[in-house]
Amino acid sequence: MSQQSLCSSPWLHCITLPLLLGAQFSVPLFAGQFWHGPSFTTPFLGSRAAIAADDQGLGRIRRRKRLIVGVKDNLPPLGYRNESGELVGFEIEIARRLATELLGANAEVEFKPLNNRDRLPALFRGEVDLVIAQVTATADRQRLVQFSPPYYTSGIQLITPTPGITQLNDIQYQRVGVLRGSDAVAIVKTRLPRASLVFYNTYQTARAGLDQGDIDAFAGDAVVLAGWRQGQEERYSTVGPRISSAPLAIAFPKGLQNESLRQRLETIVRQWQGQGWLQQQATQWGLPRQ
Numbered sequence: 001m002s003q004q005s006l007c008s009s010p011w012l013h014c015i016t017l018p019l020l021l022g023a024q025f026s027v028p029l030f031a032g033q034f035w036h037g038p039s040f041t042t043p044f045l046g047s048r049a050a051i052a053a054d055d056q057g058l059g060r061i062r063r064r065k066r067l068i069v070g071v072k073d074n075l076p077p078l079g080y081r082n083e084s085g086e087l088v089g090f091e092i093e094i095a096r097r098l099a100t101e102l103l104g105a106n107a108e109v110e111f112k113p114l115n116n117r118d119r120l121p122a123l124f125r126g127e128v129d130l131v132i133a134q135v136t137a138t139a140d141r142q143r144l145v146q147f148s149p150p151y152y153t154s155g156i157q158l159i160t161p162t163p164g165i166t167q168l169n170d171i172q173y174q175r176v177g178v179l180r181g182s183d184a185v186a187i188v189k190t191r192l193p194r195a196s197l198v199f200y201n202t203y204q205t206a207r208a209g210l211d212q213g214d215i216d217a218f219a220g221d222a223v224v225l226a227g228w229r230q231g232q233e234e235r236y237s238t239v240g241p242r243i244s245s246a247p248l249a250i251a252f253p254k255g256l257q258n259e260s261l262r263q264r265l266e267t268i269v270r271q272w273q274g275q276g277w278l279q280q281q282a283t284q285w286g287l288p289r290q
Helices: 003-007 045-056 057-066 088-103 114-126 183-191 205-211 223-231 256-275 279-286
Strands: 027-028 034-036 065-071 079-081 107-112 145-147 152-154 154-160 175-179 195-200 217-221 238-239 246-248 249-255
Touching: 034 238, 045 205, 057 065, 057 088, 057 183, 057 256, 065 088, 065 114, 079 088, 079 154, 088 107, 088 256, 088 279, 152 223, 154 223, 175 205, 183 195, 183 217, 195 205, 205 217, 217 223, 256 279
Parallel strands: 065 107, 175 195, 175 217
Antiparallel strands: 027 034, 145 249, 152 246, 154 217, 154 238
16 A cells, blocks of 8 residues: 555554654554654764764874874975984974964974875875975865965076076077976966977976076976075076966865864964964075065
């Protein structure tokens, strides 16, 4: 017998109530009597999921009492080893202070040096909680991970050891070095269409080419070139303003389990911006003023 015909019987009554979200339910009995199932209350499923998820995200970091951060260890002034072998740099200071903000004064931070191709995979594999390692918040990356507000805005800058080259017009027909496959290739082609591009596989070989006179200028990440110029201001000079903009931000995994972490990171970085702490640190580590 169908539910409709059963409930239309004069000697049998039924009420259909949803069983979801803890509602009471009843079953039909003869003579208009009902047996009422036990009444119970279930919290809203979204709240329960949020609590469980938070226990896996920021809650897990706090229980561990240690923040694990992917960083660079060979990229001054962002992250590198000093003469004593200690990790130092602008991004290292950000990671240290962030650990204190999240975990308190006695917080521990564990640094995990990463090369460029392993930065995001380390997040996917759960090897690190965050990555603060010269990661630009691009649209493509935002499909894969979440980002904090930017802590610094970098971009493509040109540098030269040649006196007299100060503006982009000075190198319109010159030899400009770029890293093969980098964002700088398309940007330089657009801004300097008559320049002769010379391709390099690493920053180290590009710097050697610049020093040997194989190229007249090199186009690369502004923060990397700032490291080249530290203590070498008389040797290298920048060429005009940056020709692109790239926000550097803290990367962390997507997912409900990281919602509390996302909120805390946004609050903390915004506070640092408002207090001027980020600009102070950037200046201290020799980065161009924003």
